[in-house]
Amino acid sequence: MFVSYKWLQDYVDLSGVDPEELAEKITRSGIEVEGVEIIGEGIKNVVVGHVLECEPHPDADKLNRCQVDVGEGEPVQIICGAPNVAAGQKVPVAKVGAVLPGNFKIKKAKLRGQASNGMICSLQELGVEGKLVPKEHAEGIYVFPQDTEVGSDAVAELNLDDAVLELGLTPNRADAMSMLGVAYEVGAILGRDIKKPETKVEESSEKASEYISVKVEAVEDNPLYVAKVIKNIKIGPSPMWMQNRLIASGIRPHNNVVDITNYILLEYGQPLHAFDYGKFGSKEILVRRAEQDEVIVTLDDEERKLNENHLVITNGTVPVALAGVMGGADSEVGQDTNTVLLESAYFAGGPIRTASKDHGLRSEASSRYEKGVDPNRVREAAERAVSLMAEYAGGEVLQGSVTVDNLKVEPAVVTISLEKINSVLGTDISAADVESIFNRLQFAVKVQGNEFQVTIPTRRGDITIEEDLLEEVARLYGYDNLPLTLPEGDATAGKLTPFQIKRRAARRNLEGSGLMQAITYSLTNDKKAGQFALHKREPIRLIMPMSEERSNLRLSIIPQMLEALSYNIARQNDSLAFYEIGSVFLKEENQELPSEHEHIAGAVTGLWNSHPWQGEKKPVDFFVVKGILEGLFEEMGVAEHISFRQAEREGMHPGRTAEILLDDMVIGFAGQVHPDVQKDMDLNETYVFEIEAAPVFNYNLPALQYSPIPRYPSITRDIALVVNQDVKAGELKSIIKEAGGKLLREVSIFDLYQGEHMEPGKKSLAYSLKYFDPARTLTDDEVVKAHNKVLDAVKDKTGAELRG
Missing domain, CATH: 3.30.930.10 (Bira Bifunctional Protein; Domain 2)
Known part of the structure; x- marks a missing residue:
């Protein structure tokens, strides 16, 4: 989960806490922050410029000569090769002396004989990943809205000076897969209040129920479905601030309607889907399990064969979306869309996970449904989305919602005692401090003596038993504040086995x-x-x-x-x-x-x-x-x-x-x-x-024993043995060692010969044998006697002959 520091400030006061300090506090409270990145870090001297004139370069077909106002009086001439540059545009300009990502410095230059005093930039040149750049700007320079102030800091306008915190979430913390969820967490850590988004919707006299009906057959898979209708939509780019926030969160902007659904997904953690009502094909929504081998073409233009384990949204006849995973291509919102059918639903995680895995589609929506969304945000998210569509897409919101509601959700109530908390954590926390922690988490709590009856909000589905509450108290109290103790009793210092x-x-x-x-x-x-x-x-x-x-x-x-x-x-x-x-x-x-x-x-x-x-x-x-x-x-x-x-x-x-x-x-x-x-x-x-x-x-080795360095000389004998080709050198070595007795201390092979001077089917193996006795000097007779035993043994057991 990528969290924009500036966006987070909309919901919780972060004054006095810089991004690095905030990352440290979040990590110490139990959610690891894997990194803090400022996309535009190191970028200098990039401003908003106004292209006053743009004409073809006199000596180059693919270059343009532009006169650009950068807010310093006289315009500057810049040679630009972008195919989309044009007069009248507001664009990011790296002035002479500017520094771009990778420590790329902008200098005065001449391109085909024409002076160029700066560079008009694309988003990629300002450090934005290519996959996140809006399609209209993917092949050229970025163009600002016309109301952008000339000479202002382009990095700030593009929100590239924002710090992005990357949270490494464990599966149980699905609540932190939204900006509001992170805000509740940060508010608890800092002890500050949460400001929820304001939603104002002016509805028309027409009713949504006149345009659409909803029926759910797979009630267990989809206990709650909310449909809204928005007319007279004008498709266009979303506002720049919204695009910037989506890019910071790793999502590519598309158009105002799609961007709003993605924005709400990030803000509330509730996935939404927008259908083009004109292409929907009927006035009926039917949610059911797919039929065996039923086919849908999804937004990525892939034809996908479905089975009975997949949940689909249909128009009463054919599937128009793979529920909770991806919409269908036939009802996609496009430039000609004027009426939007908005879906906000609560889907069970199992069917979504099955469909996502079967089709290799891991989407932002499916990952949230798999882990569990807050059922009490389904309606809130829909209302927030239509208010934004009315404001930024000129939409007319029809009256009411069309809803199927079979969802019964009761917040969990968990009771825990002060004695249990202190005995498990080894602390001496007061009842007032524990109550304060639950209040900071915005958990409703009733205190009866030393017992706490805590009502858990539905956004925290991971808390169901008293051990979960223990963890909440421990992490908000501070793991660093837990006392350190050594084991009592007859304990010994730890060691390796x-x-x-x-x-x-x-x-x-x-x-x-x-x-x-x-x-x-x-x-x-x-x-x-x-x-x-x-x-x-x-x-x-x-x-x-x-x-x-x-x-x-x-x-x-x-x-x-x-x-x-x-x-x-x-x-x-x-x-x-x-x-x-x-x-x-x-x-x-x-x-x-x-x-x-x-x-x-x-x-x-x-x-x-x-x-x-x-x-x-x-x-x-x-x-x-x-x-x-x-x-x-x-x-x-x-x-x-x-x-x-x-x-x-x-x-x-x-x-x-x-x-x-x-x-x-x-x-x-x-x-x-x-x-x-x-x-x-x-x-x-x-x-x-x-x-x-x-x-x-684990081999049972005898106790280590040391032997003195031999005082007496050893005697070495070399033998070359002619044996059959199938005789193994290791086998022969074992026979030699066994026959040599206690006087034979070392045996090593040093030569193998197979050639024209050896009869067919035979080979020669040469060994060096070392004899010695640590207590005395050996006589030749003793060595000869032991050596003859070796020769007899190899001859008897392998038919070996001494090589002449």
Whole structure:
């Protein structure tokens, strides 16, 4: 919700409180102000000018030479290329020395040999977003009304010196989706009165009921419908002050009638819709559920197929509006409209939300109906709108309203005691202070001893129980004024759990290895929900997803990591290394809710090392990822219990993928993404890993023991073993370590040979073996004895032969 500071002053006195201070006070009272923006901040020396003469540039087809009065006596010559510039206009002029947004400074210039002393500006050049500029000014300069004073400050005339507060509203605070709602909030914060808009309507002798009748079939969806008729409307631009306020609120001005309905939506929080009565097609309004496959063409000229869950406004025969969401194109108010049929209604949020979601139409009206509008403002808003149409569109308001009213609304009455307030908040607030807070909120309150019976106005539909009143008292009393206390009793100082310590250590290790932390969505789509999952389960779908792309809880982190890589590669970031420690969600038998498991995942692509000066470039490969994981397992103290074995997994390269085992339990995998998946996502060669965090973090490690640095020399033996092609290097290493006994302390592979000097089906694997005893110097006989056991074991178990 965008709130104009100047507009807000119409309803509540803000003297002595600047926009930044007001934003701070609103935030501290419970509604976050996400920012304060002054659209025209930094603009200098821009005034209202009067174009006295306008003629084509003698040497350029698309330029005009203008003589402009800027309120300083002699007119100045300005060369302007706007297609809509003309003599007699009042326009914004940036004089020589002016500063425009982006620190753009205006200087004297010559354009095709003609002097130009300034610039005639468009709204976009003054900092207004293009999508908010009225269509008549979208392709050229802005033109002021003729009564605008020449030489006056154009920034002030356009209201660009206004401060706009952006409120980050939670769904329960629908009351603050209107200027009046914000005024009540600010009035309560500052302890000041509210001035409501004055509505004066002079009605004609003709009755609205002679022009229209209203019938509602879907009473539960639409318990209150009010129709007004305004004749002799003259369509034209709305007054400049109204256009400025709409632009500040993020709404593009159209014409006086449409702008008034949008203005009332912002002022009262009550959506309205104006139909062209001449195009309506009948004298009857019928509100009903749509028929299956019924069709309507909406204001955006899209044909939309409806179903029985959608609420429509019809002329008795065909739909003319998708209720609470968007009107139909056939009855749109246009330049030839002379009679307006105005709708103000109370719609239930459910059908509006359904239609909005089904058709992808998220409008200002639908967002308010979904969260709930004030039923007691439906009639007020209609009366305020027709009074403005009479004043600014020359309309003649017909007598009375045509209404269907099945709405029964009683304000909520909530009782709370002073003891409850003070015991929950830990305060010692007096009864008088509590009563004062409710009065500032303009809640009717009866005090009986230390009990408060509070009648909640219908504009605050979020307050229904005493805990809601507690929150109101706390935030108006001031969260900063609540006392701070420490827990009593035998409490101990807080600390990290062992799991949290391991998680932090894992993050430091992965970042030290060169990976950057990513935080991705826990929600994904139907297709990706089961991809790369360590544990196959049926995906868990949300009941009411915000979109189909975020409709399922994830079973693996890798699909989201690949999305992040793809996004970056599309933007020329091609050497990337990400990791994430996050949750996946598994459906369990006989459990309504899924179980949440923490996983560690990573994705790496591009160059791992690049040193152009030395001519060194190392692309990522499987062994880079394996090394990252081995470093992590070393940090976690489980490296000796980890093994890798070749595996095939869906979505992974069949020859470059390994499962990761902790003791004999599979806890994850690592490898290259399958080339088909890489191609589909426009990825380069990419390697990923994903492991379960709990088995690693919770592994029962023995108590830490320190060993002295060996005083005695070690003895190293290298062996090259010829084995069959299908023998795994890791398998051979395990056999060597087991056979070497306690004297064999280190085993490492350093060479693989497959070539013309090796017989077919064979390969050579070379290992370095280190023997030592920390208590004494080993003899050659002891080493030979242990070494022979190794050779015998590898020959017996794999058929390995020493390479000659």
